[in-house]
Amino acid sequence: MSENKNNTRFRKYAYWILLFLAIAALAIVLVLTAQKSSEKNVAENEALPQQESFVSAEPITFLNPLLSCDVLKGYSNSALQYNKTLKQWEAHKAIDFAAEEGTDVYAVMDGKITEVSYNYLMGNVVKLDCGNGLVFVYKSLAGDVPVSVGQNVKKGDVIGKVGQTAKSEASDGPHLHFEAWLNDKNVDPNEYLDLEQK
Ligand SMILES: [Zn+2]
Missing domain, CATH: 1.20.5 (Single alpha-helices involved in coiled-coils or other helix-helix interfaces)
Incomplete structure (x- = not known):
């Protein structure tokens, strides 16, 4: 039980x-x-x-170095152009943009400032390294360069002001002398800039 x-x-x-x-x-x-x-x-x-x-x-787009791009002297790799300052014919491996002294000059792309220097012929120079071998060189800038070597900048940052410091182009008045370099080879800035853009 x-x-x-x-x-x-x-x-x-x-x-x-x-x-x-x-x-x-x-x-x-x-x-x-x-x-x-x-x-x-x-x-x-x-x-x-x-x-x-x-x-x-998307394809990378570059900003123009000046708000308003008035080409004073175009790029030529081999065709000779007259330099009225030096009174000689020479290739002009850059684009010169006429602008009033003190006009803001922009970084055309994100990058790093790798040179801020002065030399008698080209005046105040700023070098902007954008990586992948692409370097832009701004010359004939005004004396008060607002960037320093090693500084990282963004596209559109002001990295200088238009001056008249390049003695080799002094007769052209205040302007920006703008060069493009790819893998240490001088190239036409028009490859990167869209000068028609407003
Ligand atoms: Zn020039």
Whole structure:
């Protein structure tokens, strides 16, 4: 009789234990599933920016070095142009932009200032290294150059003012002498600038 009672009690406990185990197993399955799906979400989120940057890769555009670009003397790699200061014919591997003395001169692209110097022939010079071998050189700047070597600048930052400091081009009046260099080779700035843009 008493054995029978014990048996019933055991069966009752067994029922609860089994129910508990079943719930525990279900809980484990749920937790594992949730973990897996969150791992998957992380993987998807990590993959997304790469995809976005690939899709939205646009051609790089350069800002003009002056707000208003009035070309005084164009670029010529070999064709000779008359330098009325030096009274000689020479190639002009730069673009000269006429502007009033003190006009703001802009960084045409993000980059680093790698040279701020002065020399008698070209006046105050600022070199802007934009990476990937591309360097822009600004010459005949006014004396109060607002940037220094090693400074990182953003496209559109003022990195100088128009001056009349290049003695070799003094007869041309105040202007910016603007050069472009790619992998240490002088190139036509028109490759990068859109002088028609307003
Ligand atoms: Zn020039």
